[in-house]
Structures are given as structure tokens and as C-alpha cells.
Amino acid sequence: MGDETHAMPSVLIVMGVSGAGKSTIAEALAQRLGWRFADADGFHPAANVAKMSAGYPLTDDDRWPWLRAIAEEIDRVAAAGSHAVIACSALKRAYRDVLLHGRGDVRLVYLDGDRQLIGARLALRHDHFMPPGLLDSQFGTLEVPHADEQPIVVAIDRPVEAMVDDILARLPGHTRKLVE
Template sequence: MPDARPVFVVMGVAGTGKTTVGAMLAGRLGWTYAEADDFHPPANVEKMAAGVPLTDADREPWLAAIGRWLDERAAAGEPGVVTCSGLRRVYRDRLREGRPQVRMVFLEGSRELIARRLAARHGHFMRVEMLDSQFAALEPPQPGEGVTEVSVEPPPTEIVDAILRAHPEALGAAATDA
């Protein structure tokens, strides 16, 4: 297998800006980007659109699909960026297990700020009413877990800058891709 290149998993509750930050980070580095919502089976999307929180069993095929995407990057020796809520430590551990290339980034913000963002978002299946279930399921990263925490209060460009300051190896990998 080729040397593992870094792959970022940009995580946080709905409304933290995972898609915006993940796509911007991938664009800045010139890496492949994948949106976690695209890995959900249709039944999950239907549940969330109906306001029904997902269970661990519902999340199982979704996490497996994201894991396959991570493995594909590693097998090809390619870096990348993928979003994933990663609400529980068991989910994060599962995505990292046997994948030393994975770099977890937790987008952290207050419930009030995130609720305002969700209320302003249109055309997405995740409704603001679901935010409480997201925070209820959230197990914030603990010291020693190897997760970089970044506030969502600054503009997305500053959030990406903070991620890259915390992970200078990404810039080195991007330079070798050029």
C-alpha cells in the first residue's frame, strides 16, 4: 500500500459549517472532497427530513461507507477531506481505527449560534428542530483523543487557516501534489 497521505474528517453537529469548511479546506489544498450527507442511505435522509433522530443502527451503513472512502484514499495514496458529524467517540474511533492518516477536526460552537445558522439554511433535510438531538448525542472530544478543536465563530477562511496551522503536514502533502 502506498504511504498514507493525510485525510481530514471535518466533524461537528449540524450547522457548524462542515460542508463549507470541508470544501474550502479541500479546495485550498487541491484535494478530493466528499460530503458525508452523500453517504447516507435514502432511509436515513427520509428519517431526518421527517424530524426523526438517527439511531446507532441507522448510522452503521453511513459510517461504513465513509470508512470505505477513507480506505480508498489510503489505498490510492491520496489525501482528502470528508465531512462527518462524528458525534460520539465510538464513531470517531471507528473511523480512525487502522487509519493513521485520519486527522479529526471538531468544529465547535454554541447551540445559539448554530441554531441561528440552521434557521437561515434552506433546502437541507436537517431542520433546526433536530439540533437538540444532535447536542444530546454529542460526546465532545476529550484531551488525548487526538482531535483538533476549532471555533466556528470566525469566518470560514479563518477556520481553514486555523486547521492548517494545527496541521502543517497537510501543506507539505499539498506541496508534493503540485
């Protein structure tokens, strides 16, 4: 397989709690890279969406089929020699282990922000099934990725383009185009 950690990954998983900006950053990143964008929320079974919409946090039993469906998509993308950026909470190490299952060609991008900033963002959202009241549950579940997971950690207190520039600068093999 070679040393995949120093090559451009097949898939980037943009992770973090609800309200961190996963979809926004992943979509902008995919656009800049010319890769396909996928939102992990689209892989949830209807029962999970209904449960979260009603204000109930998901259990691990709710999450396993969802995570396996995303992992299968990652495998399909890589097998096709394609690329994708996936927005996915991936809050626990065990969840990320299901998604990556030892793959060296998938990188995590962790969107790091504090409870106050993310809470303020969630309070402004009215078109999402994750109610702001579940933010405490999200932070309670979050296991920040460790160095051995080789995450690209990005602070969310900057404009989208600055965050995307930061991520791109840290991808191996990516040549950054400067816009004047």
C-alpha cells in the first residue's frame, strides 16, 4: 500500500459537534478541491432523524448502522479511485474507528470551538433537526481526536475561507492557489 499518510487522502471527514460548521466547511473544501461533498446526516435512517428532532440524543445502538453506511460509502469512493469530503460528527473514537477501519487514505479535519460560540450559532439555526438543547449531549459525547489519529485541527473562530485555506495548506501534495 505504501505510505498513505504522506499522500493526498481519498476522503476527508470534517468532524465536530453540531453547530461547529461541518457542512459549511466540508462543502467549501470539496468545492475548492473539486471533490464530491456528502453530508453524513443523509445516511441517518428516518428513525434517527425523528428521535433527534424530538429532542432525544442518539444511543450507540442508533449510531452503528449509520456509521457502517458511511464507512461503506468511504470504501466505495476509495475503490473507485475518487475523492470526497464528508461532514460527519464522528464524536467518539469508537465511531471514527468504524469510519476509518484502519484506512490510511482517510484524514480527519476536527473543527474545534467552544460551547459558547457553538451555542450562539445553534441559536440562530431554524432549519436543522438537531435542536440547540442537545448541544450539552454533543459536548458530553465528544472525544477530541488524539495525535495518533493525525487530525487536522482547525479553530472555528475565523471566516470560512481562512479555515479552508488552513486545511488545504496542511494537506500533503496540495498546491495552494493564491488569489489576489
